[in-house]
Amino acid sequence: MPQHDIIDNRNEKLVEHINRVLASSASARFAVGYFFLSGFTSIAERLQNLKELRLLIGNTTNRETLEQLVEGHNRLESARDALEAETFRTRSEVKQIADDAATRLRTSMESMDQTEENAALVHTLARMIAEQRLKVRIYTKGRLHAKAYVFDYGEVFDSAGKSMDRHERGLAIVGSSNLSLAGVSHNTELNVIVQGNANHAELACWFDALWEESQDFDEALMHEMRQSWAMAEVRPYDIYMKTLYTLVRDRLEGEAARVLWNDDIMQQLADFQKVAVQQAIAMIRQYRGAFVADVVGLGKSYIGAAIVKHFERTEHARPLIICPAPLVEMWEGYNETYHLNARVLSMGYLHANEEGGFHALLEDRKYRERDFVLIDESHNFRHSDTQRYKVLQTFLQEGKRCCLLTATPRNKSAWDVYNQIKLFHQEDRTELPIDPPDLREYFKRIEAGERKLPDLLYHLQIRRLRKHVLRWYGFAADTRRPLREMSAEAVQPYLAESQSAYVMVAGKPQFFPRRELETVEYSIEQTYRGLYQQLRGYLGKSREAQSTRRPANELCYARYGLWHYVVPAKRRQEPYASLQRAGVNLCGLMRILLFKRFESSVYAFRETIRRLLHVHELFLAALQRGTVATGEAAQSALYKAGEIWSDDLFVELQETSQEYSASD
Known part of the structure; x- marks a missing residue:
């Protein structure tokens, strides 16, 4: 005491x-x-x-x-001035x-x-x-x-x-x-x-x-x-609302201005884009990765650049941007304009070859020490059995954080998403709030219909449609009133584009392009004067109705009937034996497709022929290099390719087309 x-x-x-x-x-x-x-x-x-x-x-x-x-x-x-006593x-x-x-x-x-x-x-x-x-x-x-x-x-x-x-x-x-x-x-x-x-x-x-x-x-x-809450009887509804708030509070939009720097790039963004930046940052910090998957036209690349800049500025991250070859120049421009301090690398370098492309990513210090990775068009990594996927996954295995940009994270299967998640979340055991807490098991249950993919993507993905953006961030062009303040009935004309609405971007109103379709009626016979019958002859008849000899001026649909070009000694062996029936079906489907395109319009038919001609040229170029470009992934690569043949395309075709040998 x-x-x-x-x-x-x-x-x-x-x-x-x-x-x-x-x-x-x-x-x-x-x-x-x-x-x-x-x-x-x-x-x-x-x-x-x-x-x-x-x-x-x-x-x-x-x-x-x-x-x-x-x-x-x-x-x-702080102390207040003393109040005068009364x-x-x-x-x-x-x-x-x-x-x-x-x-x-x-x-x-x-x-x-x-x-x-x-x-x-x-x-x-x-x-x-x-x-x-x-x-x-x-x-x-x-x-x-x-x-x-x-x-x-x-x-x-x-x-x-x-x-x-x-x-x-x-x-x-x-x-x-x-x-x-x-x-x-x-x-x-x-x-x-x-x-x-x-x-x-x-x-x-x-x-x-x-x-x-x-x-x-x-x-x-x-x-x-x-x-008060401490003594009042708690209703089930109160528990529900408390739980709901706890789940979504990290994604509430009111705090965006507090966490984002007012950089040049942020000043260029619309409010809905700033919200995406904030939400993606929170996801990346919690789970080391996130998808920005807004539909085409909502500025995913600007959102991605702002995310990169945020981590570069606030956490001194050293960014690496990986993108398809046609987008390298665009990202180099963003890197220069917004001072992202990033390296930009084409996806074509993500493969092992004699020139050392594999080592360029894993051993070159200018890439190896990069600790934040933005992957544009990340759906190109939806297949885990390709060389580029394995190289990138090896590069990311040290726990580097990722931002994935894609409008289509899922193409055919939920496993497309799984493979992309595994780039930044390489262990199947997860802290994501899913049941079971194992990614592979969860995706198996998705495939079995026992779980839903959106329940998982809620924690890892930002995806908005154009109507969503207009509904919650748009303004009526006639009254300048925010659409979010309107009733569901009153806002419909703006969402249906019968009335104009805009969003604010960098302080200025911007309108989404409006589709204005017009119906043009015409008579095929009067328009083509016999050309239709002539083209029908070129497109040919169905296989069942054809004679043994094909007319000289009829399409043979060679790329879809590969069985006819297999060496005779291997035609009855798998995987070539099944090509015979598949080829008949594919040729018939292509013939029907061309008829439909021609009946739709001359322009549609011309564009289809132009596209098919280009794809056939790419197919032949790959064949001359020893690759038979077949399969879903290869076809997707062919149709998405630019007008000019590139090494990136060949690498992708080589990785995805290994079922058939060109020597056979």
């Missing part, structure tokens, strides 16, 4: 002295400027045995102060003070942290008020600057259980500390223990005089506590 009566919260903590005195007290009177729940928490256990606690709280017109009455975790940031108040003014306090209590109770500790506090307060052991009043005649803790000792008994007289009636602590966690234990405060019966009696009289001049508040406090 110290040899002095000074409490400074450095060597001597006020909370320890209060708890020590409460242990031997029957009742207490506290006069404080502000009451904080944090301060009540530190002494709540010792209050259980008190017969009575009278709490006198100072009044202030400051909103934050009254919220502190119950919240207990917000303290005044000795007299009208009855209506006094009532208004109490009403305002109750209203603010309600608001502050709603904003309290919903913890078990705070709930227990509220229940303790309510029980003490109900038992009339806690009485609360507000001093309404100005601010209560003084802080005093007056304790009345309880009875003591001898060994026979007989009451004994005590020399001291109690003691008091007077000083600067409010009843708050900081006030009783942390702040640099100065308080003094006041001993002696005369001092105790004088302080008790001082307190009682102020108490009589104060306004009752315990009933109002009790009412608000009964209505």
Whole structure:
């Protein structure tokens, strides 16, 4: 025990002295400027045995102060100028003070942290008020600057259980500390223990005089506590809403401005793009990767560039951008314009060859030390058995973070998505909130129809349609009214594009292109004057109706009838034997397709022929290099290829076309 009566919260903590005195007290009177729940928490256990606690709280017109009455975790940031004391108040003014306090209590109770500790506090307060052991009043005649803790000792008994007289009636602590966690234990405060019966009696009289001049508040406090989350009966709906909020709070849009730098690129983005940047950042930080999968035309590349810039600036990331060869120039431009500090690499380098493409990514320091990877057109990595996939997965196995840009993460199978996720989430065991918590098992259940892919992608993907963007970020061109403020019925003309709507991009209105289709009617016979019959001859007849000899001017559909070009010795061996029936079916389907395109319009027919001619030329070029470009992945690569043959295309065809040998 110290040899002095000074409490400074450095060597001597006020909370320890209060708890020590409460242990031997029957009742207490506290006069404080502000009451904080944090301060009540530190002494709540010792209050259980008190017969009575009278709490006198100072009044202030400051909103934050009254919220502190119950919240207990917000303290005044700085001292306010002392309010001029008002000795007299009208009855209506006094009532208004109490009403305002109750209203603010309600608001502050709603904003309290919903913890078990705070709930227990509220229940303790309510029980003490109900038992009339806690009485609360507000001093309404100005601010209560003084802080005093007056304790009345309880009875003591001898060994026979007989009451004994005590020399001291109690003691008091007077000083600067409010009843708050900081006030009783942390702040640099100065308080003094006041001993002696005369001092105790004088302080008790001082307190009682102020108490009589104060306004009752315990009933109002009790009412608000009964209505609060801590005491009100919880409905299933409340649990549902709390769960829903907990699940989606990281994706709420209101905080975007707080976490994003106002860089040049951010100034170029629309609000819906900024939201995507914020959400993707949160996903990448939590799961090390995310898909930005907005439909075509919503600016995925700008969103991706902003994400790269954010990590480069805030976390000093060293970005690497991997993209198809035709997009390298675009990304080099973004890198230069927005100072992304990134390396840009064509997908064509992600393969093992004699030139060392494999080592260029894995061993060259300018790539090897890159720790944030953006993959544009990431659907090119939906097949895990290709060389480029294996090289990239090896490069990413050290836990590098990824942002994947693609409008079509899923092509034919959910496993397309699985393979892309496995680039940045290479272990099947996962912390994603899915059941079972194993990626491979979960995708097996998706394939079996027992699970849904969107339930998983919700945590890893941002995907919006154009209608969604207009609905929630668009403005009516005629009234400039936000579409999100309109009813579902009123907004339909804008979503259907019968009325114009725009989004704000870089502070300027931008309109999505509007499709305006016109029907043109014509007669095939009058238009083509016999050309139709001539083209029918070129396209040929169905296989069943054909003679053994094909007319010289009829298409043979060679690329779809590969069985006829297999060396005779292997035609009856697999995988070539099945080509005979498949070839018949494919030739028939292509013939029907060409007829439909011709009947649609001359332009459609011409474009189809032009595209097929280009694909056939690419097919022959690959064949001359020893690759038979067949299979779903190879066909997709052929149709997506540019007008010029590229090494990237050949590598992709080589990786995806290994079923048939050109020598056969």
